[in-house]
Amino acid sequence: MGCDIVTVSTDTQFVHLAWQRDEKELAQVKYPMGADPTGKVSRMFGVYDENTGLALRGTFVINPEGTLLNSEVNFYNMGRNIDELLRKFKANIYMAKKTNEACPSKWKDEGDKTLVNPGAKMVGKVHEALNA
């Protein structure tokens, strides 16, 4: 998909190394693990918790032009759903190609119904557009 995933925490790269080598669940991990011990990058994205020095569970999608297109932040105790992340990511790629279309909430993959040229004509007629 022409995409790179980078994981980031406020641990150092040395701890990343030790954890990835030690934890068998991470044996298959391939993406780079970013070290943000000063919290600079975490602060930039608004996920730095000043009380704990840790980063909240934030996911951010940046397009090849450097524009921030998605953000999702969960508190400590809620894990993220990879299917939802993939859905949003596929939708971003699709809409980058088809700039006159919008992906509705139920859109999952290419071929699913989109809203074409959403505008004045569609006001009050979204149901008809989705079920045409």
Next chain:
Amino acid sequence: MSEMDGGLKLGQKVPDFSLTTYEPTKGDFGKFSLQEQLANKRWTVLFFYPADFTFV
């Protein structure tokens, strides 16, 4: 409040940043740079989590 404190808004250009990384595929340290991603026309997904040695 500056951009750095409040968090970036959707649609904003992300200021350049870089991170020292550990690269599991190489078993070595490396560097991630947003500028490099843009130069190579790559999408980026940043995945923040609280801490190593905890469940992610």
